[in-house]
Amino acid sequence: MTFAQLLFHLANFVLPALTMAVFMPLAGRWVMGTAAMGWQRRMLCHAVAGTLVLAAGLLLQGHDGRMATYVVLVLVSATLEWALHRGWRR
Template identity: 35%
Template sequence: MGSLDFFWHLAGFLAPAAGVALLVSLSARVLFPGRGGAWLTAWVLDFVAGAAALLAGLWLSGRDGSMLGYAAMALAVATSQWLLARNWK
């Protein structure tokens, strides 16, 4: 596998985490104004949480695209956004 193929495989693996993190961080600004920091910071932290969950799902199931990985990603992004917005107060 060449470096360009590796790039596209990695981009395809991380695309769901990037998309979900972007949608969650932008919609949180509309639904909960005045909570949390800048949307870009929220997007980066949500993306890191989602990517880590996808990686854990890949490691546990042995393949990409499992429902376990996607469910863990959704839960990780939602938890990250909940912590950023300080919704426990």
């Protein structure tokens, strides 16, 4: 595997987490209104949490791309957005 192929493979591995990181702050504002934290920091939190979920799914299941991992990614992203909006106060 060449270095370019490795970079391409890693980029495709984290692409679902980065896509969720971009869209969750927008969806959170649409559903829950404004948040106490800025959208850049929320996007960073989602990117880190999503990448950790994908890495854990790879380690636990043996290979990436399983639907169970993507379900957990969506649940973690939604829960994180709720927590960043301080949803328990509403």
